[in-house]
Amino acid sequence: MALTISLFHRPGSVLFLDDDTDYLEMLGMVIPAHWQVELYSRPSGFAARMQNEPARWEADAMAQLQMIERWRQGQPLLPQVLRYWAISASRYELAQICVVDYAMPGTDGLKVLNTLLDWPGSRVLLTGQADEQIAIQAFNNGLIDQFVPKQTTDITRHLLGVLRKLSQTPHPRLNTLWRAALRPAQQSMLQIPSVAQALRTYTEQHWVEYVVLGEPFGLIGLDAAGQCHWLQLEPTASLPDLAELAGSAGLGFDAVRAVQSGQRLAAVELHQQMGLRGPVRTAPAFPLGDDGVLSAAVFTLQPADLPQPIYAYRHFLEAQGGRSVQDT
Structure with missing residues (x-):
């Protein structure tokens, strides 16, 4: 029987890409304040933000692996985890979930998500009514983790439910x-x-x-x-x-x-x-x-x-400032 709880859990950034700026601003207002959210209206800005994410994820996973290896050599894990938390405040910036609209000028959401093949986070596709079969096929082929039709009744509540579920899902590698x-x-x-x-x-x-x-x-x-x-x-x-x-x-x-x-x-x-x-x-x-x-x-x-002070997640969120759409 597989473990159904995450053995290693932390918050991360949720990135949205949609050419509808009004929709992004609405999401920025309704998503709970304790989530780290980034809003992008152009694929170029989104791609620039995600460019180094696979390498950052790999470096973080390597830091965790080294903790396990040191434990196998006799070093207790508990103090190591506390030191990792103390010196790795940037872990909260790692992109955990990307939510991308399918229909955008000059490209589509699947093409954008396909550029992230080495990124180990969760992928969500927002679709219109005409795009639903494409999304179903992409889900069945393992290209996305979820899709959310924009015409869904009470879409905001449904989308937040999807994001909560994905954020709590155990990461296979970790x-x-x-x-x-x-x-x-x-x-x-x-x-x-x-x-x-x-x-x-x-x-x-x-x-x-x-x-x-x-x-x-x-x-x-x-x-x-x-x-x-x-x-x-x-x-x-x-x-x-x-x-x-x-x-x-x-x-x-x-x-x-x-x-x-x-x-x-x-x-x-x-x-x-x-x-x-x-x-x-x-x-x-x-x-x-x-x-x-x-x-x-x-x-x-x-x-x-504690061996060292730990930077609070609340302080990290406060340092990010207000949510605004990045239109570059």
């Missing part, structure tokens, strides 16, 4: 890369439908970015304000082992008993990998999913806990 950091038993737990749904719901409600790790088992996530959180996952069958580990780390009798009974989780491995000061932290536990297989607990990391 999921394969990060899957290597999980043990088979951990992968099996994440494939349980109720567990996967609970994680999707939690991450969508609380974070803009996260990575799933196996050592320790859990998710490291960032909210829009740049606050970092650790969602620890613990198999219920392993609670006695965690309690013993907590006792060895110096926690008192009552804390150890609370861990063993499943009332609280102790972030022993988080404490060790991050070099945190003071006693090992504990947090209230809650069941993840309906199968009784996993318990979870949330630990907030303060700025002083």
